[in-house]
Amino acid sequence: MLEAKRLLVHTDRTAADVARRLGFADPSDFGAFFRRHDGRTPLEFRAAARGTA
Numbered sequence: 001m002l003e004a005k006r007l008l009v010h011t012d013r014t015a016a017d018v019a020r021r022l023g024f025a026d027p028s029d030f031g032a033f034f035r036r037h038d039g040r041t042p043l044e045f046r047a048a049a050r051g052t053a
Contacts, residue, residue, distance in 0.1 A: 001037050004030075008046045015042040 007018045019030030034042045047053040 004034060005045065008042055009049045
């Protein structure tokens with residue numbers, strides 16, 4: 001989760017690219033995993049962390 005958050009905040013990779021880099025075969029599985037652990041989608045997290053929400 002920490003690596004996912006780091007990649008989302010500090011790179012411009014898409015959420016699907018981050019998912020693949022972390023070993024998720026399907027980006028939707030990554031989205032579900034992320035929401036289950038953080039309560040937000042990866043893109044909602046990115047926007048909030050960057051102050052663009």
